[in-house]
Amino acid sequence: MVLGSIGSGLTSCNFPYLPYARCSRLGNPKNAALPHNCDRFSSRIVPSLRRSSSGGGLSSKPCFQFYRTRFLLQRTSFSGRESSDGSSEDDELAAMDQIGGDGEEDWTTSVLLFLLWGALMFYVTQLAPDQTPSTDIYFLQKLLNLKGDDGFQMNQVLVALWYIMGLYPFVYSMLLLPSARSSRSKVPVWPFLMVSFFAGAYGLIPYFVLWKPPPPPVMKEELQRWPLNFLESKITAAVVAASGIGLIAYAGLASGEDWTEFFQYFRQSKFIHATCLDFSLLSAFSAFWVFNDMTVRKWYEKGSWLLPLALIPFAGPAIYLLLRPEIPVASSQASSSLKAEKD
Structure with missing residues (x-):
């Protein structure tokens, strides 16, 4: 059990930081502060990032929070359904997977x-x-x-x-x-x-x-x-x-x-x-x-x-x-x- 907790805990932290401020580049004509297609999971993860950010920065949070965020992004992938503005979620995935890709990584x-x-x-x-x-x-x-x-x-x-x-x-x-x-x-x-x-x-x-x-x-x-x-x-x-x-x-x-x-x-x-x-x-x-x-x-x-x-x-x-x-x-x-x- 000790090895199990150590192994799972270490590996679950191996995710890059996800700067909330950069989500706006996906575009959302109704609300520029909220990225398109991010509102579906904003009530679970994004608010905690928004509260901890000032000027686009992130405060220190448990690594599992970022891990959960990344998987929430993954869980919207490859569905092929059309979104409200006519663009497919496959195209949104291509942009979403780049979120945080150029940011600082936690090694x-x-x-x-x-x-x-x-x-x-x-x-x-x-x-x-x-x-x-x-x-x-x-x-x-x-x-x-x-x-x-x-x-x-x-x-x-x-x-x-x-x-x-x-x-x-x-x-x-x-x-x-x-x-x-x-x-x-x-x-x-x-x-x-x-x-x-x-x-x-x-x-x-x-x-x-x-x-x-x-x-x-x-x-x-x-x-x-x-x-x-x-x-x-x-x-x-x-x-x-x-x-x-x-x-x-x-x-x-x-x-x-x-x-x-x-x-x-x-x-x-x-x-x-x-x-x-x-x-x-x-x-x-x-x-x-x-x-x-x-x-x-x-x-x-x-x-x-x-x-x-x-x-x-x-x-x-x-x-x-x-x-x-x-x-x-x-x-x-x-x-x-x-x-x-x-x-």
Whole structure:
């Protein structure tokens, strides 16, 4: 629970400031002080920004306020409906995503996440228990099926953990693609996801440091091509969820001797110690990315009951992936507008 609160809290702060004064550039002929299409959520977020601003500045507020504001902007995207002055919301999105893009960014979260990653790497490489290096190599060879049947029975809990760690990168791939891509940086997410199949959370946290939302619009053609057609498939989600929950049940049915032996391995083996820490980190951060994906898909009102469930290691995010709706698809006009503004 402590890791969960730290992981979600740090990541939720990784948003740029949103200067309220700059919203006026979108234009609103009826009220120049209030940006067009911002009045629908002004009663929830914008008034608190207006009260704290004098001359366009912002006072120090909890980072979650800006996080909530950014997602409220995202939740109006890609609807394709016509607004009151005849312009589509796709065009308004192209302008909205630029709000605060040139302003000062808060790097506090990125720095904290980087320090966390550095501390973890130092602990794993220098401070973690390392009393059985030869046994670690033997276990790794057995788990990779590089050793034949020599009569040794592998610990049931360790086997389940090993295969769950092989499934977790699929869960993160489905959570981060496409809803956690960065539109405000040129850092792609897929290299970090590939590294996570070998390094787990130790390979993903650097992307969390560099992540700059909101995500770019998703085109219909993208969903029909690899890898999104695979990652968005309910069949993929069902296979991953069933496999993971089966492995959790397999570990849960292990005998008390197996669990005692596993805890002894945890205290002595660097390989098993680092793997358990990796599992805890992936479980801690997953709740935030479930919330991010849920919000991008405009499913927060209906699916918020799944957020507490997402705190359950592996099973919670896997069940969410099975139940989540399709991601909204942007029109070609909106995508062209965003590309033109970037160019």
